[in-house]
Amino acid sequence: MKNLRNTALATILAAVPMSAWAQDATIRIISQDPGTGWYAYGSAVGEIIDRSEGEFNLNADVLPRGGGMVNPLAVGQGSADIGFATANAALWARDGIGEEFEGRSAENLRTLVGGLQAAYTTITARRAYVERTGLTTFDDMVNAENPPRFVLKPTGSQVPILADHMFEALGTSLEEMRDRGAINQISTAQIAQMMRDGTADVYIENAPLGQATMQELALTTDVVLVPMSDNVLDHMVEVGVPRIALPEGSYPKMDGDYASSNTPTILIVSTDLDDDVAYQITAAMVEARDQLAESFPPLAGWDPQAGAQPDQSVLELHPGAARYYRERGWIE
Template sequence: MKHLRTAAIAAALFTTPLAAYADQVQLRLISQEPGGSWYSYGSTFGEIIEASEGAHKLSVEVLPRGGGMTNPVAVSQGAADLGFVSAAAAVWARDGIGEEFKGREASNARAILGGLQLAYTTIAARRDYVERSGLKTFDEMVASDNPPRFVLKPAGSQVPILANYMFEALGSSLEDMRGRGAITQISTAQIAQMLRDATADVYIENSPVGQATMSEVTLTTPMVFIPASQKVLDHMTQLGAPEAQMPEGSYPGQDGAYLTSMTPTILIANADMDEEVAYQLTRALVEQRERIAATFPALADWNPEAGAQPDQAVIELHPGAARYYRERGWIQ
C-alpha cells in the first residue's frame, strides 16, 4: 500500500504543470480612469503577462486610476510595479520639471516598452462657437478679450501641463486663463456632455487616435480642429512634445492632416523589479505584438525594435528588458 501511495505521488508530480511550482509574483499595473485608452490596454496587457512562461507565475492587478502625470511617480515610488506613461511626462518626472514633479522626481522608473503609440495634442472647438465668435486659431482665442471656455482633464493628467505650456508660449498660463474664467477641469466622463450642452467651447486633449472621449465628442457635437502657431509648436518641441501630423480623417470634423505636437506612450516599471520578472513580461508582450495590434488598432504601428531605442524608450531601459532586446540583437 505504501508503494502504491508513493507511486501515486510521483505520478502527480509528473502530471502537474511545472508552472504550478513557479514563484508567484503579484504585479500592479496602473492605467487611468475607465474611458481612457490606457485603461483598455491594461486588461489585455495583464492577460498576456499572466499567460507568460518563465521562472515566475505572474498575476496582474490593473489599477483603474492614475494618469499621465501620476503614473511616473506612482511607479517610481513603488505604489505600482508597472504603468503606462507618456514619454514627455516620463522625462519631466525624471528631471523634476514643473511644479508637479518638483521634489518628487521619478528617478526609480525604467522603460519596458517604448513607442507604443503616438498621442496627439488636439484643440477641438464647437463649430457653432467658431462661426459665432470668428476666432479660428488657438493664438486668437488666447489673445481675445472674451476667450472661449476651455475644458480639459483635472490635475493628475498631463493635459493641464501641456495646456499650460501652450498658453505659456503666448505669454499667458493656465493660472492666468483660469483667472479670466476660461478654464474648466473636469473628469473625462463629463467632457462630452459639457460640449453637447454648450457649457464649454473648446476641448484640449492629448490622446491617441480613436480615444473614446474624443471619438464621442466628435460624433455627437459638430467640432473643428483649431491650429496653433509655429511659435506654440516650437515651444512644445523644446519641452519634449515634438511637432507631428495627426493623419487626415482621424476624427469627424477634421479638415486634412492636423499639424500639432505629440507624445509617445511607453510602459515603465519600477527599477527594483526583479530582472527575471521584467525579462519574462517584456518577452511575452513583444512576442504577442500581433495580438495587441489586432485588439487595439491604435497600437497597430507599434514596432518593438524601434521602441527599444533611446528616442522611443526615452528613459533608461530596465535591465530585464534590455537583456531581452540584446538577445534579439536590437540594442548593444
C-alpha cells in the same frame, strides 16, 4: 483636491512591499481602475508575463488602481514593479517637474516598452465661433484681447498640465488664462453638451483615437480642429511631449493631417527590476504584439521597434529591455 490625490497616492505606495528577485517572482502591474483601457491592457500583459519563458517563473498581479499621474511614483517608490504611464508623466516624475512631482522625483524610472498607444493633443473649436471672430489658430485665440471660453478636464487629469505648457509657449499660463475668465474645467461627460449649446468655444483634449467625447463632438456639432504653431509644438517637445500627425480622416469632416503632440503610453519599471526579468518580460511583450493588436484595436499601431527609439520611449531604456532590443538590431 491635491490633498485627496496625495492621500490616494500614499495608500497605493504603502500597499505592497518590494518583491525579492528569486527564480519564482511576482510582478505587480499598476494599471488603473476596472473598466478603463489600462486595466484591460494590464490584465492582458499579466497573462503574457504568466506565459513568458525564460530563467524566471513569473506570475503577474494586476493592481486595479492608479492612473497616469500616480503610476510613475508607485513604480519609482517600489509599490509596483511595472506601470502603465504616459511618457511625459513618467518624464515629469523622473525629473520632479510640476506640483504633482515636485520634491519627490523618481530618478530611478526606466522604460521597458515604448510607444504602446498614441494619445493626441487636440484643440477643437465650434465653427461658428471661428467664423464669427476670425480667430483660426490657437496662438491667435490665446493672444486675443477677448480669448475664447476654453473647456478642459479637471485638475487630476494631465490635460491641465499639458494646457499649461501650451499656454507657457505663448507667454502666459493656465492660471493667468483662468484669471482672465477663459478657462472652465469640468467633467468630460459635460464637455460635449457645453460645446453644443455654445457655453464653451474651444475644447482642449489629449486622448487616443476614438475617445468618446471627441467622437460625439465630431458627429453632433459643427467643429474644426484648430492648428498649433511650431512654437507651441516645439515647446511641448522640450517638456517630453513629442510631435505627431493625427491622420486625415481620424474624425468626420477632418481636412488633411493635423499637427499635434503625442503622449504615448509606455510601460515603465525602476532600476531595481532585475535585468534578466526585464529581458524576459520585454521579449514576451514583443512576441505577443499581434495578439495584443487583435485583442485591442487601439494597440494595433504599436510598432515595438519604433517604441524602442528615444522619441517614443522618452526615458532611458531599462538595461534588460535594451539588451533585448539590441539583440534584435533595433538600437545600437
